[in-house]
Amino acid sequence: MVIPNDTPWSGLEAGKVDTRRVDAAARWNWFWAVMPRADATLVLQLSDLPRPAPDLPKLKSLEIRFQTLPGGPILYIRLKDNAQMELFETLCRDVMAAGELAETESEALERAIGRTFRWHYLLRGGKLEVLSEEAQKGLIGEIEVLKLLIAELGPKPALSAWMGPSGAPKDFELKADCIEVKARRGASQPFVKITSEHQLADVPDRRIWLAVLAVDKVQPPHGRTLTEHVDTVTKLLERTEPSSVMDWELHLADVGYDALHDYSAWRWIVSAPEFFAVTEDFPRIAAPVLLGVSGVTFALALSACSPFLKAWNDVRAGLIEGGQA
Template sequence: MFRAAQSSTSSTPSACARCSARKRSKRRRWVIPSDTPWSGLEVGKTDTRRVSASARWNWFWAVMPRADVALVLQLNELPKPAPDLPKLRNLEIRFQTLPGGPILYIRLKDSAQLELFETLCRDVMAAGELAETEPEALERAIGRTFRWHYLLRGGKPEVLSEEAQKGLIGEIEVLKLLIAALGARPALSAWTGPSGAPKDFELRSDCIEVKARRGASQPFVRITSEHQLADVPERRLWLGVLAVDKVQPPHGRTLTEHVDEVTDLLERTEPSAIMDWDLHLADAGYDALHDYTHWRWIVSTPEFHAVTDGFPRIAAPVPLGVAGVTYALALSACTPFRTDWEEVRAGLAEEDEG
């Protein structure tokens, strides 16, 4: 079992010392509820209990010196380089090297969130237990913790509007194509739409703007800025168009199901990319705690257009004094520039090799 390093304190009496002593005394008086896995651990010092003798990896329920409950994963060695860790308001996630060896711990700083924190801990352990090696277990545990970034910090106050859901689903469909072509990390790095960038995807040699429309609507897409279809020096520009239509159950899928599909893919193939995925979703306004069961969508295969000389558009720079240009683009006028994903992907493959 690991051992925590003990900190020394000065015995010189002072008002600050007495205040600190009262705070420590108050913490020691806090009683851990009996129906939690931390029940019976001693408050006021580091105390631990192995989660399960049958667990594949060394998980411990723990109480930290400041009386905070925690989940600990004991490791044989620290990963090199050390991965990024979530930074959450009410959680502390850190590596620490103790006399008994290195650990990763997740500490709850707000005891009012104890019940929810237990759910998080069990979910993190369940993800880690699927791993065949300790490095993979650590990677899965960290990735699952990132998925809980809304847990103690709070998410968006409202569900996404129908238009926002359609737009996000459209971008996710193109993201899946990019993941298949380039891998998860490069594809997610290229996904700039949620951060408010002019183009939805920006790669080294290519940019892609995505538009979702109703299949039964007039054959137009709405361009909301003069920058969306503006040329980018030394990059090809593509316009991807999808039909995203609302349907009645049991047809179609919810936004949550579209999100879960990519999450499941990343968990199987590249769990370390889940952090980037979750942060992009957060930037897009998606909160996994919201209920999207009232909307179901069917999605068409994306159609692509090469935005080159002669393409119908209003692009920057516009005349002085003109800004915020919004216009409807007739898809019939884009027909001469129509291409397919294979042509787009071929250029991306060359870029990836370079």
Template sequence: MSESYPWQGLGFDEARRVDKRGQHDFFWAVVENDNVALALALPDGAERILPLPKIKSLDIRYRKLGSRDALLVALRDPEQVDLFASLCKDIVSAGEQGETPSDALDRAVRRTLRWHHLLRGGSSERLSVEEQRGLLGELQVLQLLCAEIGAEAAIEAWRGPEDGAKDFELHGMCMEVKARRGAARPQVQISSADQLADVTGADVFLLVYDVDAAIKPEGMTLSDHVQVVEDIFQSTTLAAYGTWERLLAAAGFDWAHDYSDRRWTIGRRMTFLVEEGFPRISSPVPMGVINVKYSVSLDACSPFIATDDLLLSEIQKTQSYNSK
């Protein structure tokens, strides 16, 4: 059997165990249309309640493998077979860490989701320094929301990666997030009129984080910071985890990229309530004006400083609404 092509010698509707000494029943298989596949055979009576992701390049479903029920991950696009072989080995590696068949199934599905970005042709360029800083700021707010209102509600509120008007949108409040060097001039860049615009029925907050480069052993790499949030969503629902993976990819982060050359520390957070009199360009802007970008002095924002208690109280109110 070829290490790079583990389906060698298999014909239609045939399967071969991945590892005879493995804890769980993973198989290389060839299925309909001669598509190569990975299967995880499930024990008799196992409940197949775990929802499955939908990925363009793959066919992911439950089906029979011989007389047993199995999770099947089949490749639709034969041109991606090398990448798919790597995906399958990664799924097996993750699944084998599960203590029970149900745990192995959960880990296998979650690891498949992690590969979604690569299978759809993820970006080959890593994030710039400023893009890294910006993502780190948004991740701080995401962690805050996870702690206050739960991971499911938090990830649904994250709109920045998919070009939302505000970075975070909840019922009754919106948050725009900025990250800056702690020693830089006290100002932040506003890249559109919408970012600080009023929202009917909602309070708008501006959260500004000091995010600074650090020298080893201080700080953590971008990948380390992302892993902290990844761990939160690994223990939540599959739907929330899938949304997290989709938005992380939309933000431009790719696990395959090497971010080990730069470490980051997160400093203080300044919170402002954006209301009448706040220094901003009014929205909508006059007809014919496009691509509005401007800087806001943080010193001029000082009359609008909001306390942590106010911010957390407003976040909690959104949870109260969602529970009704």
């Protein structure tokens, strides 16, 4: 493959790893590079590899990895399809801009990975705009449950269990429990929308919970913005377990949240979650369904769920007994 002349990689020699510093005035060590197969690459040179190594996004047209070279460790982002070079340059410059805001190298790495996860979301079909009202409500609902799990299990296990941003069938998957979270307007009809037959489906050897919260939009000065809800958790993690902040930010990036967006137009109040035990006789349509039927969506009346309502203390006791702490 030939590197086009109008790109930052032009003039770099294919057949070996050839590099050019992006900007001599940059705070961190960014390099344009060409890998042996003439693949355009962005490199961030590091003093040390992070321990433990954080998760990295997986994209069809990109390879994102840590590597130790004779000159030291690096993080690199390699384009595998040169037909997308213009978009790749935009991605690289955006990742660098995010990293350059950092005060330390480790923070620069966190920001670079977080911004790459943001591109992972965008290239998967997400949008550059702020999250919709429905998406904000859903994220706030999951954050409220996450805060409960952090208090019981600690930040790392709670964040590891949070599967909602990745699009998994259940929003939280723990060793002995799964939790599906639904946010609704408090004044709306007493129903929640179940969007898949898998959301309330049984999982072997795990209890299934449906957590329902009222999340309502209010006028200033009442309530809090999505940014404020997010910042509450960020500050909690910075105070109690700073090493979990990267995991938290990666989850947010995967769900499409960008701290640079302005969410001041929306303020929200949220209720404490109610937990319903999804047992064999719980009202639901669950997998497996009839052959040829899929993508089942239905409205679930909360009045029909009331016999299955459990106190949080009952839920948390099971988490602890299940060895989650």
